[in-house]
Amino acid sequence: MRLKIDVELDYDIDGATDMLLLVQAAAMADQQLEYDNLLISSNEPLRAMPGADDVGVRCWALAENRFHATYQAVVIIDRDDVALASLGDTAPRLLPPETVPYLMPSRYCESDQFQGFLEQTFAGLRGGALAAALTEWVGDHLTYTSGSSTGATTALMTFANRQGVCRDYAHLLVALARAGGIPARCVSAYAPGVEPPDFHAVAELWLEGAWRLVDATGMGSARDLVRIAVGRDATDIAFMTTFGAATLNQQQIVVERIDQ
Incomplete structure (x- = not known):
């Protein structure tokens, strides 16, 4: 199974705010990243660290007035349903x-x-x-x-x-x-x-x-x-944790099967 993922997040921010983002597909034995690209507007370099149990990536950013992020990925899933x-x-x-x-x-x-x-x-x-x-x-x-x-x-x-x-x-x-x-x-x-x-x-x-x-x-x-x-x-x-006020402008998540 191959899935194509397309995400856009757009928020207005009140002043300068630290943002913690969890949107990247985790690279694991049963789900491989064929393509993976995260772009975030930030006033400082992004800071990435492992997620809980070493699953996925937590990404810190500093947003001011506006926060915009896009994420695209193609993931190959090698996993069956189990009774x-x-x-x-x-x-x-x-x-x-x-x-x-x-x-x-x-x-x-x-x-x-x-x-x-x-x-x-x-x-x-x-x-x-x-x-x-x-x-x-x-x-x-x-x-x-x-x-x-x-x-x-x-x-x-x-x-x-x-x-x-x-x-x-x-x-x-x-x-x-x-x-x-x-x-x-x-x-x-x-x-x-x-x-x-x-x-x-x-x-x-x-x-x-x-x-x-x-x-x-x-x-x-x-x-x-x-x-x-x-x-x-x-x-x-949580996909996004803000340490300040944020107002949603637009949020879009599209997940499509490329093939079975």
């Missing part, structure tokens, strides 16, 4: 050290609040069987509704409201998986067919020795998702 239910369980004590933080509650994923719900609804399920059941439950019980949540919406709030956008689906699935003893992290991604076209948020669950991409919205699949960044929740994977 989650076929994957086994790993006891927490046997997990790799780097996955253990993703068992814990975080700001937007209050996994400790879902223990009772899991015990009542998914009793007896572990590992991949639990992951598959949780993904199906989130997809069946949430309604995708643009504008139904804010930057302050947490997994517990989404669970109560039963609606949200992609980040809410990801937060809820991640929180439920952690409550069930499955390390889970949030992923910002590019994917074709996302409506409305935008940066997409999905989950990754650690099962049988690897991170498995899961999109509870059903809009994407493991074989056509391009990771940008990973982290505990939306705090770590």
Whole structure:
């Protein structure tokens, strides 16, 4: 699978503002960058550093009055969908050290609040069987509704409201998986067919020795998702963080399949 990615960000800035950008497709074993070009207006040289878990690139810029960025890439994805239910369980004590933080509650994923719900609804399920059941439950019980949540919406709030956008689906699935003893992290991604076209948020669950991409919205699949960044929740994977006021002029994300 080859995907072509085209991004434009245009904002008015109040004075001089530090900007942290996470928009570049991550170079990884299962997604190779055939072409990759990021252009950012900045009053100082850009400063790049590795993203969380060494996935992707964080890029610092200094914007004044106006911030404009374009990003183009062609990515080759070498990854198949995996039937989650076929994957086994790993006891927490046997997990790799780097996955253990993703068992814990975080700001937007209050996994400790879902223990009772899991015990009542998914009793007896572990590992991949639990992951598959949780993904199906989130997809069946949430309604995708643009504008139904804010930057302050947490997994517990989404669970109560039963609606949200992609980040809410990801937060809820991640929180439920952690409550069930499955390390889970949030992923910002590019994917074709996302409506409305935008940066997409999905989950990754650690099962049988690897991170498995899961999109509870059903809009994407493991074989056509391009990771940008990973982290505990939306705090770590936001495409742009401004340390000052910014007003949107235009934002466009286009992701197209070049071939299958």
